[in-house]
Amino acid sequence: MICKKCGKEISDGSIFCNWCGKKQAAEKKTRHRKRAHGTGTISKDNRYRKPYIVHAPSTKSGQGRIYIGAYSDMKTAQAALEDYIKNGRPKLYNATLENIYNLWSDTHFQRVGRSAVKLYSSMWKRLAKIKHIKMSDIRTAHFQEAINICTSKSSAETLKVLSVMLCKCAIENDVIVKNYAEFIKLPKFDKKEKIIFTDNQINTLWQHSDDKRIQAILAMIYMGFRIGEITALRPENIFLNGGYVVGGEKTAAGKNRIIPFPTSIPEIKVFFKKWMLEAIPNSTLFGLTSDEFRNLYFYEPLSELGIISGKRKNNAKNSGWIFEEENHLTPHSTRHTFASLSSAAGIRAEALQKIIGHANFSTTADIYIHQDLEKLQFEMNKLKK
Numbered sequence: 001m002i003c004k005k006c007g008k009e010i011s012d013g014s015i016f017c018n019w020c021g022k023k024q025a026a027e028k029k030t031r032h033r034k035r036a037h038g039t040g041t042i043s044k045d046n047r048y049r050k051p052y053i054v055h056a057p058s059t060k061s062g063q064g065r066i067y068i069g070a071y072s073d074m075k076t077a078q079a080a081l082e083d084y085i086k087n088g089r090p091k092l093y094n095a096t097l098e099n100i101y102n103l104w105s106d107t108h109f110q111r112v113g114r115s116a117v118k119l120y121s122s123m124w125k126r127l128a129k130i131k132h133i134k135m136s137d138i139r140t141a142h143f144q145e146a147i148n149i150c151t152s153k154s155s156a157e158t159l160k161v162l163s164v165m166l167c168k169c170a171i172e173n174d175v176i177v178k179n180y181a182e183f184i185k186l187p188k189f190d191k192k193e194k195i196i197f198t199d200n201q202i203n204t205l206w207q208h209s210d211d212k213r214i215q216a217i218l219a220m221i222y223m224g225f226r227i228g229e230i231t232a233l234r235p236e237n238i239f240l241n242g243g244y245v246v247g248g249e250k251t252a253a254g255k256n257r258i259i260p261f262p263t264s265i266p267e268i269k270v271f272f273k274k275w276m277l278e279a280i281p282n283s284t285l286f287g288l289t290s291d292e293f294r295n296l297y298f299y300e301p302l303s304e305l306g307i308i309s310g311k312r313k314n315n316a317k318n319s320g321w322i323f324e325e326e327n328h329l330t331p332h333s334t335r336h337t338f339a340s341l342s343s344a345a346g347i348r349a350e351a352l353q354k355i356i357g358h359a360n361f362s363t364t365a366d367i368y369i370h371q372d373l374e375k376l377q378f379e380m381n382k383l384k385k
Helices: 074-087 097-108 114-130 140-148 153-172 199-207 212-223 227-232 267-278 290-304 331-345 349-356 366-380
Strands: 041-044 052-055 067-071 244-247 257-260 310-312 321-323
Touching: 041 074, 052 074, 067 074, 097 114, 097 153, 114 140, 114 153, 140 153, 199 212, 212 227, 212 267, 212 290, 212 331, 227 244, 227 290, 257 349, 290 310, 290 321, 290 331, 331 349, 349 366
Parallel strands: none
Antiparallel strands: 041 052, 052 067, 244 257, 310 321
């Protein structure tokens, strides 16, 4: 037997040449018979992860071909087409965007935290206008219309992420073949200047510091808490004798970080001591959700003091607020205020990053905790009322 490439003699029946490695037997390509007219079509598009695209037979009513699904191999595609011809349209063929959202959220919400569930549930409301449209009829323009009326970059980005995931879910369930949400164009947003508390506003807060709500705002201003961090604090997170609080969220750098009390502002530590005594057993210091804290402990007292101009959306005590100013103080403004005050007081950037939770801060060994605490305490003492 002669090798078809190098021409050298090899053993009869050899599959590969032992000299050059050339395969001797030609591969027989699997040829699929063309389907009979009127029995549907299976086409292949290698641009997609599931390249075999199945359409049902054309109808006499002139509707054109009905899309059935996309499949990873010809065998599965043929089975889907035969099943359609025998049993009719697939279960999710007429699924609306709302049907897909319910299917997606049932699984996805089990794998994410409460804050993510709340965020995506809020973003879903922005798609209410198109939720009853069949998923197979939705195109990029439908999503784009909802994106275009977003008022912030973060909300637009989150809404696009949600839309992409919904389309992906529809593709995985053979409802559509293309992820139209991937073609969404995000609007340009002017970067808003961060609003911080002025010296006069902070002085006003100190004049009313007998109010527990005002005390909480001052604690956020002088310790850099996020709203989710202060509402999550429990008595066991407070170390009065050590002079610090352990708390934080979001990133690895922000979680379980040490935040010293500013000893030059002793009132802050007194506030925490009082809250610990008042706290309900096995509960947080305030016993409030972030939304309740935002409305009852932040916007309400600031509105009463005339620091912000806003009103409730309705008469319910814990309802949201409507503001006259487009850019107004928010709970996160306290964190920006803390960073601004710290910088003005001369707190070193490295220490500030650790306190505010924007850098790695290891607390695995007691000796390092003690050393870092002393350094951070020294820096925090630079803050003044």
